[in-house]
Amino acid sequence: MKINRMLKVCFTFLMVLVAGCAKxxxxxxxxxxxxxxxxxxxxxxxxxxxxxxxxxxxGNSCCIMLPDKWRPGLKANITWESDPNANEPIPMKKKGFGYDEDAYAKHAEKYQQHSTVVDIPKYDQACGLTVHFLPCNQVKVTTSCYGYGVPEYPVKEPLNMKEPASCPVK
Structure with missing residues (x-):
């Protein structure tokens, strides 16, 4: 009697496990x-x-959920914070380690918050999502399986681009 009951419990557990994997x-x-x-x-x-x-x-961060099959209207809602004065030196503390808190706070006041929504281009297989940050707070995204810089990679803009004197109005 105990063996039958154990078999039923094991069978039920196995069915739940298999159903979870199938889903x-x-x-x-x-x-x-x-x-x-x-x-x-x-x-x-x-x-x-x-x-x-x-x-x-x-490097890569994990993870974003992407549909296994691309569909029209697939969007990426991107938010980011930029430091437009990244090369501006921030004084260090006179004693101890780290930046002078007041100087750092003054520098951080210049940080900018941005957001945009862009289309995710058509893909057969998504190999992750790469966001390219371009001048004038523009972005491009790709799911390409190729790496940046190889001829097959869809985003061709170079690195170290300068901001223009004025950006187009959106």
């Missing part, structure tokens, strides 16, 4: 890395996010 493989979205590339000389991107998921300029 996971039927998922319409998959996790993908987020990365960013700053193309603007003298400006730093302090932080950014895409559709609420945080990204990194120092």
């Amino acid at each position: 996971a493989t039927d998922s319409a979205s998959s996790a993908a890395n987020i990365s960013g590339i700053n193309h603007v000389a003298g400006q730093a991107i302090n932080s950014f996010s895409v559709n609420g998921y945080g990204g990194s300029l120092t």
Whole structure:
């Protein structure tokens, strides 16, 4: 009698486990890395996010959920903070380590908050999402499986671009 009961419990547990796995493989979205590339000389991107998921300029961050199959109207809502004076030196503390708090606070007052919504270009396979930060607070995104700089990569803008004297009005 105990063996039958144990078999039923094991069978039920196995069915729940298999049902959970089946549902996971039927998922319409998959996790993908987020990365960013700053193309603007003298400006730093302090932080950014895409559709609420945080990204990194120092490599890949995990993760953003992207549909397994691209569909028209797929958007990336991008928010970011930039430091337009990234090359401006900030004095260090006279004693101890780190920056002088008052000088750092004055520098940080110049940080700028930005946001935009852009189309995610058509893809057959999403190999992560890369955000390219361009002059005039413009961005481009790609899901390309190629790396920046190779001929097949869709974003061709160079690094270290200078901000123009005036930007087009949106």
